[in-house]
Amino acid sequence: MSDDSAKDKDPDPKFGFETLAVHAGAAPDPVTGSRAIPIHQTTSFVFDDAEHAASLFNLQVFGNIYTRLTNPTVAVLEQRMAGLENGRGALCASSGHAAQLLVFHVLMEAGDHFVSAQQLYGGSLTQFSQSFKKMGWDSTTVDARDPENFRAALQPNTKAIFIENLANPGGIVIHMQAVADIAHEAGIPLIVDSTLATPFLNQPFEWGADIIVHSLTKFLGGHGNSLGGVLVDSGKFDWAQGGKFPTLTEPQPSYHGLRFYETFGDMAFSIAARVLSLRDLGPALSPQNAFYILTGIETLPLRMERQCANAFEVATFLEAHPKVEWVSYAGLKSSPYYDLGQKYLPKGAGAVLTFGVKGGFDAGVKIVENVDLFSHLANIGDTRSLILHPASTTHRQLSEEAATAAGAAPDVIRLSVGIETVDDLKRDLDQALAQV
Amino acid sequence: MNHDSYPEKLIREILRKSRTIAMVGASTNWNRPSYFAMKYLQTKGYHVIPVNPRSAGEEIMGVAVVASLKYISESIDIVDIFRNSEAAGPVSDEAIEVGAKVVWMQLGVRNDEAAARAEAAGLTVIMNRCPKIEYARLSGEIGWMGINTGVISSKRRLKI
Numbered sequence: 001m002s003d004d005s006a007k008d009k010d011p012d013p014k015f016g017f018e019t020l021a022v023h024a025g026a027a028p029d030p031v032t033g034s035r036a037i038p039i040h041q042t043t044s045f046v047f048d049d050a051e052h053a054a055s056l057f058n059l060q061v062f063g064n065i066y067t068r069l070t071n072p073t074v075a076v077l078e079q080r081m082a083g084l085e086n087g088r089g090a091l092c093a094s095s096g097h098a099a100q101l102l103v104f105h106v107l108m109e110a111g112d113h114f115v116s117a118q119q120l121y122g123g124s125l126t127q128f129s130q131s132f133k134k135m136g137w138d139s140t141t142v143d144a145r146d147p148e149n150f151r152a153a154l155q156p157n158t159k160a161i162f163i164e165n166l167a168n169p170g171g172i173v174i175h176m177q178a179v180a181d182i183a184h185e186a187g188i189p190l191i192v193d194s195t196l197a198t199p200f201l202n203q204p205f206e207w208g209a210d211i212i213v214h215s216l217t218k219f220l221g222g223h224g225n226s227l228g229g230v231l232v233d234s235g236k237f238d239w240a241q242g243g244k245f246p247t248l249t250e251p252q253p254s255y256h257g258l259r260f261y262e263t264f265g266d267m268a269f270s271i272a273a274r275v276l277s278l279r280d281l282g283p284a285l286s287p288q289n290a291f292y293i294l295t296g297i298e299t300l301p302l303r304m305e306r307q308c309a310n311a312f313e314v315a316t317f318l319e320a321h322p323k324v325e326w327v328s329y330a331g332l333k334s335s336p337y338y339d340l341g342q343k344y345l346p347k348g349a350g351a352v353l354t355f356g357v358k359g360g361f362d363a364g365v366k367i368v369e370n371v372d373l374f375s376h377l378a379n380i381g382d383t384r385s386l387i388l389h390p391a392s393t394t395h396r397q398l399s400e401e402a403a404t405a406a407g408a409a410p411d412v413i414r415l416s417v418g419i420e421t422v423d424d425l426k427r428d429l430d431q432a433l434a435q436v
Numbered sequence: 437m438n439h440d441s442y443p444e445k446l447i448r449e450i451l452r453k454s455r456t457i458a459m460v461g462a463s464t465n466w467n468r469p470s471y472f473a474m475k476y477l478q479t480k481g482y483h484v485i486p487v488n489p490r491s492a493g494e495e496i497m498g499v500a501v502v503a504s505l506k507y508i509s510e511s512i513d514i515v516d517i518f519r520n521s522e523a524a525g526p527v528s529d530e531a532i533e534v535g536a537k538v539v540w541m542q543l544g545v546r547n548d549e550a551a552a553r554a555e556a557a558g559l560t561v562i563m564n565r566c567p568k569i570e571y572a573r574l575s576g577e578i579g580w581m582g583i584n585t586g587v588i589s590s591k592r593r594l595k596i
Binding site: 011012015019024025033052055060062072075082088092263270274 | 443444445466467469471472475476479543544572576577578579580581582583584585586587588589590591592593594
């Protein structure tokens with residue numbers, strides 16, 4: 001290599017996704033040299049002296065105080081997620097729901113409003129319409145298949161738009177870029193739940209999202225052993241525009257009048273979510289769970305490749321099956337979301353799909369009871385293949401109309417396809433369908 | 437020199453080799469960003485001298501505030517500028533006069549003309565960055581708050 005070409009080399013090259021999945025946030029332990037990530041199973045951290053303690057509490061120096069606020073093991077997971085999403089900062093929470101609560105707690109005052117897609121995980125729809133409502137956070141749900149519906153629902157007190165980029169359980173791909181434009185014209189952030197896509201299939205910040213939330217419980221952890229959630233901030237949203245976000249721009253009494261946006265700039269959102277919202281609401285992630293989830297993330301690219309390939313093959317098999325009415329999977333050419341899927345999810349349409357069994361609700365119940373290899377449970381994103389009848393489980397709190405709008409009509413079966421031998425999966429579904 | 441991005445190595449070298457930082461625009465108000473930065477850099481072993489004509493004669497964290505760079509008798513490694521981009525011009529020129537090695541303009545502060553003059557005089561110029569954040573990023577400390585350091589390495593790091 002000549003000196004000239006060495007000079008032209010970027011001194012700080014960008015690392016690939018697979019490298020980040022293994023390394024981001026995790027250096028060998030500086031004291032012991034441990035290569036695996038140490039599990040800091042501790043509630044608290046000693047102060048050097050009273051002055052050090054004061055500086056930590058005033059946020060003037062970086063360091064650990066108490067695991068509800070920061071923990072070095074959890075911090076590796078936060079940095080890894082920030083790295084994989086190419087964001088500025090991240091904050092973990094005890095579940096995906098808790099991460100959503102923290103996001104809205106920063107953005108909303110009582111009496112404020114946000115607009116969400118109606119094509120969401122049923123638990124999110126319930127969280128928004130019931131518990132958030134009790135806190136004075138109002139929301140409107142709209143059919144996200146037409147982005148203009150979001151614009152029509154905006155109010156003067158609207159503080160955010162919330163969508164899933166790949167909606168669960170319908171396999172619906174939302175035109176994220178168009179929704180982001182509508183949010184930004186209104187001076188509000190777009191929040192994207194990217195749980196089903198994971199950063200391997202889609203990176204919402206590239207399409208205009210401002211904040212990403214994930215249930216780490218699903219594909220990221222990937223092994224069905226640990227709950228967790230995370231919020232990731234792009235660091236690019238201007239919180240000072242329009243005076244809509246007083247938590248970030250106005251003096252905070254619990255920090256002696258500190259203004260977060262002025263003091264922390266592009267880190268303001270994730271730091272405020274931590275030291276105001278997580279501090280007061282308390283849904284911290286345990287370090288042990290963070291360790292399990294981090295171990296899972298190391299193989300995320302390998303698992304997603306296999307799970308997407310298996311899901312495509314299972315979807316193709318079901319589409320040709322005489323007892324199946326329809327299959328909804330954005331990877332199939334027959335899907336109305338195929339083109340949007342190619343745009344937003346070129347590496348694969350995910351591993352969750354739904355199909356309609358002939359015979360409606362009762363046939364749906366029979367299928368989930370007759371499978372032998374698929375596990376009948378309410379989760380997705382495991383290495384194991386999972387099956388669920390949403391109408392009788394996750395979406396049963398919703399009215400039939402709302403459940404149908406959310407993609408959980410009475411005949412709908414949801415699959416989360418795992419990493420097993422795909423022929424075994426097809427055989428299991430075939431024998432269960434044969435019994436209907 | 438390109439001022440849109442800086443090689444990690446350059447920032448590391450500046451922070452490793454420097455000891456004395458003149459902080460222009462340092463505030464006596466303990467809840468201002470400059471105070472946060474000064475406090476942090478002090479804990480990392482830097483000798484930070486606050487410069488602010490309005491507070492000259494007062495003390496910040498035990499160090500006397502001086503009215504201008506020219507009242508500092510010791511040699512200055514970094515002039516850290518907590519002023520707006522326009523005001524950073526004359527401060528940068530003063531940094532040349534007193535023989536500082538590095539002109540460092542804070543986050544949001546950028547003055548390309550002043551930077552060109554300082555570079556022509558042999559100084560190194562960093563703009564639109566905060567030395568506290570850079571130190572915390574390169575040491576990994578900022579990662580404790582879940583902030584993306586962008587640093588990927590299999591090396592054991594004891595300091596920056």
